[in-house]
Amino acid sequence: MRVEDGLPRLRVFHPVRGEIEAVVLTRYSDVRAAFADERLVTGNGIDATLPRTLFNRPGFLPAYSGPEHSRLRRMLTGSFTVRQVEQLRPAMETMVCDHLDAMVEHGPVVDLVEAFALPIPSLTICELLDVPYGTRSMFQRCSQVITDGTADADRLVAASAELNVAMADIVTRNRATPGDGVLGTVVREHGAELTDDELIGFGTTLLVGGHETTATMLALSVLALLRNPHQLAALRDDPAVTGTAVEELLRHLAIPAPLLRTAVADIDLNGNRIDAGEHVLLSPLTADR
Numbered sequence: 001m002r003v004e005d006g007l008p009r010l011r012v013f014h015p016v017r018g019e020i021e022a023v024v025l026t027r028y029s030d031v032r033a034a035f036a037d038e039r040l041v042t043g044n045g046i047d048a049t050l051p052r053t054l055f056n057r058p059g060f061l062p063a064y065s066g067p068e069h070s071r072l073r074r075m076l077t078g079s080f081t082v083r084q085v086e087q088l089r090p091a092m093e094t095m096v097c098d099h100l101d102a103m104v105e106h107g108p109v110v111d112l113v114e115a116f117a118l119p120i121p122s123l124t125i126c127e128l129l130d131v132p133y134g135t136r137s138m139f140q141r142c143s144q145v146i147t148d149g150t151a152d153a154d155r156l157v158a159a160s161a162e163l164n165v166a167m168a169d170i171v172t173r174n175r176a177t178p179g180d181g182v183l184g185t186v187v188r189e190h191g192a193e194l195t196d197d198e199l200i201g202f203g204t205t206l207l208v209g210g211h212e213t214t215a216t217m218l219a220l221s222v223l224a225l226l227r228n229p230h231q232l233a234a235l236r237d238d239p240a241v242t243g244t245a246v247e248e249l250l251r252h253l254a255i256p257a258p259l260l261r262t263a264v265a266d267i268d269l270n271g272n273r274i275d276a277g278e279h280v281l282l283s284p285l286t287a288d289r
């Protein structure tokens with residue numbers, strides 16, 4: 001597809017909309033241009049005619065576009081400034097060291113996902129959201145259903161509802177006494193501007209988006225480095241390249257599923273036409289290689 005002229009239209013499966021036809025973008029230049037084009041929108045809010053899943057509920061940020069997206073997104077930026085995230089460093093360093101020590105103590109063979117890749121981001125997101133770590137098997141199971149891309153609408157609705165119930169408790173607690181976590185901060189700074197349902201949506205979106213992605217990256221990054229010993233040696237020999245290595249691993253592993261947009265106007269994308277109303281699928285996986 002990358003070397004052929006024009007843009008293919010394919011039938012693809014979408015977790016909320018079912019089977020749809022979409023223009024599929026696989027070339028770097030096309031995907032890059034599409035990400036930057038405001039006429040290609042992620043969603044127009046929540047669609048009450050479609051099943052209520054994590055992807056289609058109030059507070060799920062990627063479902064919004066334009067001013068409504070900015071309104072909600074603005075409420076979270078205070079919790080994710082560089083300074084704010086930097087404050088997590090000492091606690092995270094201790095947590096990482098403890099887990100590495102436990103792996104050494106356990107000795108070979110040790111399961112990297114169970115011992116490290118899943119607990120580190122799970123503990124971090126629990127800390128950020130005031131979610132009890134004891135509920136991890138529930139939210140990890142639900143996240144897996146939601147992100148694995150093959151679950152049908154019934155399973156998606158059920159997993160989303162289970163997360164909702166748990167997050168509703170945390171929202172109630174933070175409404176009564178705002179804590180130091182992300183939801184407490186949002187309640188303190190913007191509590192009157194959003195509903196409980198939107199707050200629950202923020203919480204479940206961050207809970208799922210904030211641990212599954214990072215867990216997958218940690219596990220696959222170690223595998224990629226073990227399969228490429230020269231790259232592993234380069235990283236070991238010079239810790240200054242760590243930042244570049246993370247960027248390169250994000251590019252190379254390209255873990256996000258293809259991203260769907262909808263054209264709200266006729267668009268000329270690098271000489272190819274996309275009509276208003278057409279769905280467009282962006283594939284970082286192919287574009288980044």
Ligand code: HEM
Pocket residue numbers: 042061062063073205206209210211213214217255256259
């Ligand atoms: C390696 C780790 C991660 C990867 C690969 C990743 C990937 C992505 C991708 C591909 C999107 C959609 C972007 C789009 O539609 O244009 C996204 C959105 C988002 N991610 Fe992540 N993510 C990661 C970690 C996190 C973490 C740790 C958090 C929270 C603590 C987070 C929270 C979000 C949120 C809130 C959105 C929606 C943003 C919006 O619509 O304004 N992500 N992420």
